[in-house]
Amino acid sequence: MERTWTTGTATGHPPVVLVHGGPGLWDYLQPVAALLEPVTLVHRYDQPWDGPHTIARYVADLEELRRRWGHERWIVAGHSFGATLAFAYAVQHPERAAALGYLSGLGVGDWRTGYRRAWRARISAAQAERLARLEEMTRTRDEEVEFRTLCWFTDHADPVQGWKWAAQDAQHDAAINFEANAQLTAETSAWSEAQVLGWAGELTMPAWFVHGDRDPRPLRPVERLAAGVPHGRLIVIEGAGHQPWRERPVAFGETLRRLVVGGIPQEKTGVNRIPPGPPFA
Template sequence: MRTWTTGTAGPHPPVVLVHGGPGLWDYLQPVASLLDPVTVVHRYDQPWDGPHTIARYVADLEELRRHWGHERWVVAGHSFGATLAFAYAHQHPERTAALGYLSGVGVGDWRTGYQRSWRTRISAGQAERLALLEEMTRTRDEEVEFRTLSWFTDHADPVQGWKWAAQDAQHDAAINFEANAQLNAETSAWSDAQVLGWAGELTMPAWFVHGDRDPRPLSSVERLAAAVPRGQLIVIQGAGHHPWRERPVSFGETLRRLVVGLLGENPQ
């Protein structure tokens, strides 16, 4: 796996950032830069080759922890990465100093709320073009257009959001649609009772950070956060799905408080 390590070694636990997708690549360097002044920060690309299962992806994270030689670390995941970080924390509580659940989907039917919000942010013509592109064998330019149309609605500001999405769409790597389909199918099969039961077993501090303008509904994250004994919900006002872009100051302060506040805390 391709990895990156930045930051400053010190008294605070290291952090691993877990990107979303599934089927994408690491894009969390801007988040790492917000944490670099206070601790060591690791990032990595999730695997291209299968098997694409949560168990395998959790095992990859644990292998990386051993490789980097950390007893415990903060596991902070974004979007699908939040789901993966949650699964890791549940399976390896003794290794997880804290959980950062960033812009995740929570529990329950989040898709209905997401679709409702999505429809308010995209024009009929754009939605029609996106559906057409989705069914095509795309050229390079069409792939960039497809990604831009797919991602710009994640941002609170549609004008700046289009620019950010177009920038992200230029990445040379292909989207791993096989990984996306397999992992989404697995997590979609989890029942609410299962997920809430896992949440109730978490022993570490768990911060659920969500933009109030994220199309993924806040209510689903509120429900999950409430089930975690040491869960805390932090809502970033005016932020969409990538809060470090639209509200970097408040988002950065939140992450640093999570890490710095762990100093002296013993495993539960």
């Protein structure tokens, strides 16, 4: 198992484990943990570097962590690819998941068409050409930072601030695990819509789907998945991109704390939209 972190304070509310995205990246969810620390215990961890890179192995790692930390049940909240992994954990260990948090995930069905359309609208021709060249190169440290920045800045709704955030994230010393990325992406892409919706229909715990309406990963596939979960609720944060804690931190933090503390009603509640508010505050 890779590095782990535990913050916050144990309360009467279920502990939360935050599952980072990628796949093939490292934990970057400390800012999300900070939003939850006043109300519960929060765990984070790095997903494994060495293979095998399979959903079954990654779910088993999560379950090992639950046993190690001594929790009977916990809230499993994942971001991006981590949302897919949290969903898989909830399907395989429903008795251990007090709730499911599906943050900025891909949903079910074709998300790539909408994503590519949004990506093309946010990147210039020169930037796209440079990214393609960098992708084929053996990159220096500076070129790697440039490559990551070009890959990530389009995730944010605000292009100027998004470039700054992406450049900041790109400075991380760890290498991207492209092998893990390729293997896990291939596995999850092979899941059929019928399979995923069948799993969704079996979930018995409250499940909350939080998505920014400016996320280049389109909302419709997430709507479809949320609608397939018996106790699912979709919360759309307007004006937020793929990392809503950055562009709408107050709204995102209030949403997560309310969901952890208050829970989700056990009836179908439809879609909740959080209207635009002050950016970055």
